[in-house]
Amino acid sequence: MLRRAVAVELEATKELNKLLYSVETMYLNIVREVVAYAVEHNVTNPTQLHRLFYSKYRQEYPSLNSQLVIQAIRQSSEIAKSFIEKKRRGLVNKPYPEVKAVSIRFVETTWNYEQFTSSTAPVRITISLPGGRREVWLRLHKRFWQYWWRVLTGEAELAGTLIVKRRLNKWYAVFIFEVKPREAKPQSVVSFDINENTVAVGRVDLPSTVDRVAGWNRRYLMPQLYSIRTDFGKLARRYEAIRNAITEGLKPLYALPNGKYVNIMNTREFRKRVKHLRERGRKIGRVRHVANELTKTPSIIITEDLGENPQESMINGIGRDELRHRLKQTPFKSIEKAVEDKALESGSKLFHVSAYRNSRVCPIHFARLEETDDWHTLQCPLGHLVDRDYASVMNMFWKLTPEAWAKGVWWNLKSEEMNWKAREGDSNPIIPHPIVQYLHATLKEFTASFEQSPAVLARGNPMNPARGANEGWARKPPTPHKAGRRPAPNYTQG
Numbered sequence: 051m052l053r054r055a056v057a058v059e060l061e062a063t064k065e066l067n068k069l070l071y072s073v074e075t076m077y078l079n080i081v082r083e084v085v086a087y088a089v090e091h092n093v094t095n096p097t098q099l100h101r102l103f104y105s106k107y108r109q110e111y112p113s114l115n116s117q118l119v120i121q122a123i124r125q126s127s128e129i130a131k132s133f134i135e136k137k138r139r140g141l142v143n144k145p146y147p148e149v150k151a152v153s154i155r156f157v158e159t160t161w162n163y164e165q166f167t168s169s170t171a172p173v174r175i176t177i178s179l180p181g182g183r184r185e186v187w188l189r190l191h192k193r194f195w196q197y198w199w200r201v202l203t204g205e206a207e208l209a210g211t212l213i214v215k216r217r218l219n220k221w222y223a224v225f226i227f228e229v230k231p232r233e234a235k236p237q238s239v240v241s242f243d244i245n246e247n248t249v250a251v252g253r254v255d256l257p258s259t260v261d262r263v264a265g266w267n268r269r270y271l272m273p274q275l276y277s278i279r280t281d282f283g284k285l286a287r288r289y290e291a292i293r294n295a296i297t298e299g300l301k302p303l304y305a306l307p308n309g310k311y312v313n314i315m316n317t318r319e320f321r322k323r324v325k326h327l328r329e330r331g332r333k334i335g336r337v338r339h340v341a342n343e344l345t346k347t348p349s350i351i352i353t354e355d356l357g358e359n360p361q362e363s364m365i366n367g368i369g370r371d372e373l374r375h376r377l378k379q380t381p382f383k384s385i386e387k388a389v390e391d392k393a394l395e396s397g398s399k400l401f402h403v404s405a406y407r408n409s410r411v412c413p414i415h416f417a418r419l420e421e422t423d424d425w426h427t428l429q430c431p432l433g434h435l436v437d438r439d440y441a442s443v444m445n446m447f448w449k450l451t452p453e454a455w456a457k458g459v460w461w462n463l464k465s466e467e468m469n470w471k472a473r474e475g476d477s478n479p480i481i482p483h484p485i486v487q488y489l490h491a492t493l494k495e496f497t498a499s500f501e502q503s504p505a506v507l508a509r510g511n512p513m514n515p516a517r518g519a520n521e522g523w524a525r526k527p528p529t530p531h532k533a534g535r536r537p538a539p540n541y542t543q544g
């Protein structure tokens with residue numbers, strides 16, 4: 051089950067605003083006090099805390115709904131638990147957690163859940179506040195209706211607990227939808243590869259029935275290769291320039307008598323100015339765009355196994371600070387995570403293949419590719435050029451087929467060492483065998499047709515006009531997979 055939270059702004063009148071603030075204050079007080087106690091005495095069991103504090107706060111805050119008191123104590127237990135756990139792992143230095151904000155939880159009985167869910171188009175909620183139930187209008191938006199439609203069609207359920215929280219001076223109701231992962235027939239096989247400024251994509255559309263192996267129409271047997279612009283590297287560079295300008299501008303304000311400066315990046319003024327840049331927000335928007343694009347239709351999605359910390363493995367051997375910084379800014383993991391998450395929702399399945407030699411081998415001839423003057427283009431010893439990104443996504447396709455084992459180029463294994471027949475049935479639980487066969491046939495057909503149009507693997511238009519920028523080396527190098535691989539390419543070239 052997937053959970054999706056959708057925040058909807060409340061139509062808050064002056065009176066309601068006052069009530070919500072008063073509830074928030076009481077709720078926050080309870081959480082702060084109980085958390086402090088729980089951490090100090092190492093009592094985090096919610097039942098125990100309830101026994102200790104419930105009647106105290108019922109007396110102290112008679113206007114607060116009893117369920118809200120219960121929820122506040124329960125929330126304290128969770129906060130205390132996670133704080134103690136973090137402390138145990140040495141991640142915090144403070145003696146107590148600082149509770150700055152709370153999400154007020156209204157359980158099923160403290161708002162009009164029943165009535166809300168039985169409506170086809172709910173537009174308001176009723177919540178228990180001091181003085182009784184209040185009706186609150188919602189500022190509903192498209193995203194809410196999208197999930198609501200799923201509730202109506204039985205694809206999702208609305209959770210019973212409603213969260214009310216404040217952000218700056220606005221109040222929001224957060225609805226939790228439990229979405230059933232879709233079971234869908236894959237319509238395509240997609241492989242993708244994340245680079246600094248683009249995400250390279252290979253797509254093979256599956257015919258409606260892949261079982262009829264013999265009847266395939268050849269014109270459909272062509273993988274599409276394209277890339278999605280993300281410009282994470284450029285974004286990072288631009289923001290870095292802006293940050294530097296802010297630092298320069300603030301320097302006169304923070305000059306010390308000895309001519310040196312305090313660390314401007316730690317100042318309040320700097321943080322205030324940087325906050326308005328919305329760098330994170332822009333990045334998240336682009337990450338989502340990539341995830342949506344890749345999961346548009348239910349697909350089998352193939353990507354490289356990035357390992358725990360792809361940035362670190364890429365940074366090894368890269369000297370210049372600026373580039374290290376940019377690489378850190380490329381959200382490899384978050385793209386992968388967003389795709390994984392979206393994949394479940396759209397009925398797609400994600401499959402990881404080893405990154406070994408993905409962009410080192412010609413996907414047509416399986417020969418080792420040589421570097422050219424242009425980082426994006428590689429030379430096949432059989433006399434044609436290959437775009438590095440296309441090689442990478444094509445080779446990921448190959449890795450799903452028996453060819454991967456037979457050719458042995460991606461695994462330092464001889465084909466006879468690999469008992470392919472024995473593996474056929476169980477080697478690949480995610481991808482049905484007919485699809486593997488179809489993919490294999492497509493790749494074979496592509497390889498055969500290659501002699502007529504050899505330019506197909508070398509991009510007509512450079513993906514990135516600034517070819518001299520050398521941003522190419524800000525990519526993931528092949529990770530060591532088996533002994534005997536050749537030394538890592540020289541990532542420090544200027």
Ligand SMILES: [Zn+2]
Nearest residue numbers: 412414415430
């Ligand atoms: Zn070749």
